[in-house]
Amino acid sequence: MNSFSPVSAGDDTAKNDKVTGAEASVLMLQQHGVSHIFGLCGDTSLPFYDALARLNHGMKHILTRDERAAGYMADAYARVTGKVGVCEGPSGGGATHILPGVVEANESSSAVVSITSDVPVTARGRYPLTELDQTALFRPLTKWNAVADHVTQIPGIFRTAFRAATTGKPGAAHIGLPYDLQKQTLEASDIWSLPEHARFPAFRTAPDPALVEQAAHLIAAAKRPVLICGGGCIQSGGTAELEELAIMLNAPVASTVSGHGVISDNHPLAVGVVGANGGTDATREIVAEADCAIFIGCRAGSTSTEHGNVPSRDVTIVHIDIDPMVVGANYRCDAGLVGDAKLVLASLNTAVAARIGKRDPDRQLVERLAAMREAKWRNFDLLARSDDKPIRPERVIAALQRELPEEAIIVADPGTPCPYFSGYYRFARAGRHFISNRAHGALGYAMAAGMGAWYGRPDVPVVSVMGDGSFGFTVGELETITRMRIPLKMVVFANSAFGWIKASQKDGYQERYYSVDFNRTDHAAVGAAYGIKSWRVENPAEVETAIREALAHDGPALIDVHSQPLEESAVPVSQWMG
DSSP: OOEEEGGOOOOGGGGGEEEHHHHHHHHHHHHOOOEEEEEEGGGGGGHHHHHHHHOOOOOOOEOOOSSSHHHHHHHHHHHHHHHHHEEEOOHHHHHHHHHHHHHHHHHHTTTTTEEEEEOGGGGGTTTOTTTOOOHHGGGGGGEEEOOSSGGGHHHHHHHHHHHHHHSSSOOOOEEEHHHHHSSEEEGGOOOOGGGGGGSBBBBBOOOHHHHHHHHHHHHOOOOSSEEEHHHHOOOOOOOOHHHHHHHHHHEEEEOOSSTTTOOOOTTTTTEEEETTTTHHHHHHHHTTTTSEEESSSOOOOOTTTTTSSOOOOEEEEEEEOTTTTTTTTTSSSSSSHHHHHHHHHHHHHHHHHHHOOOOOHHHHHHHHHHHHHHHHHHHHHHHHOOOOBBOOOOOOOOHHHHSSSSTTTTEEEEEHHHHHHHHOOOOOSSOOOOEEOOTTOOOOOOOHHHHHHHHHOOTTEEEEEHHEEEEEEHHHHHHHHHHHOOOOOOEEEEBBBBBHHHHHHHHTTTOOOOOBBOOOOOHHHHHHOOOOOOEEEOOOGGGGHHHHHHHHHHSOOEEEEBBBBBGGOOOBBBBOOO
């Protein structure tokens, strides 16, 4: 147990046995190992900010220009570190603005604690400025939430929030701090925490041994098993156990978008991303031929399974997930295992090995997977070498692939970036190297999330890729990037439209394009105005040089690429590829 030491305060707080509610909030964050806080100031947050200014807590506060960005930063920070991401904002509009980041984190099983200040308890129901029912607002969007009613509740609320965010299925928790409670006092002795709740997954759960044996029996009997893995396997740190199972079974390993990186894309058994967003005919064929599909740390939702068609519903299904509500939700389940993916896979490996022993590698399968990948990359490389104008996205991806080191992190917005980087960027190392907001797909994610990822992993290059629609959502954070000297690299695919919607209007509405186009912006000029080194690229021959120079630059950099409209491209989205 971590307990409060008065030395932590560094001012008058150290001289007595009382702390204010605001001081208790800061110290509880410190107790839980928080090193970064992403947020935006407001009137009702003044005591909290003053406590951050006075106390010797060792945490860094990153002032954002929009509460949405604070939530997205905390989400990405949590994904790349395994620590709890913390975001904060003021009451009223601040609480409503922070919601997109909170709900994305919650649905993506990312451990985030969101703190919003609130109107005084004594002002409730008296129509003060910024009053709203924060408990009701956050209830359907978080795993757990509470607004304090008394100052003595604050330490316990923080402990509960971190416990909720990190245990079981990780998610987002919300804490509401009324203004008056931040100024009242409580006993300093109540400032303590459990160190396990500083990271996730905390207090891992193991599967039922009898169900492990049932699943192992079905898996051992399969002739053509396939593993389909989501982000839960990466979050649990179960990539080594997954590779062990795949080699033991001679089983192809496919992933969802969030699971991209669960195995090296260079592994002989790697299939890559499958499904409606990022999958190709070649990868789809591998999954369609399986006689046993093993879902690991994924929900088997509509995107990853081509709306429940791949794999087919007549194959044996084994489903592994931390959330018991996920198992069997979308497919009839022949064996379900509930627990932490790393622990489940470790138990399953032992049970399967006892049944099948050590198998020799299936050279025929390995050769077939190699041929599948070769066919996929052959088609991609033809487009990546194209001199077409506007520039094909494939050309940009190929250049980044050549120039970025293996440990780099790519953060992709929906629209053009997500399917292209899901389908065609090869991550040589297993782990969390790719982030996209797949739960709700809101635009404006990648720039802010890239900032959060860099604070979590400042030792590796981070590249945020976005469409010009997304850029418009989040352009104000360019000031945050320059002020905080974040060496984020940004690529904007500029085609002057909300491309995903326009492509859908082409496919399903006889090209009746309505209210999806907007004027072209000189994003390089905008970046330069904020003090960011920027390139404007219209000639395909200049793509690689711009990327090389941007990556070599020791500060933030932005590349404005005049790109092919999404509705005219060969983007790997199944509904548009027929």
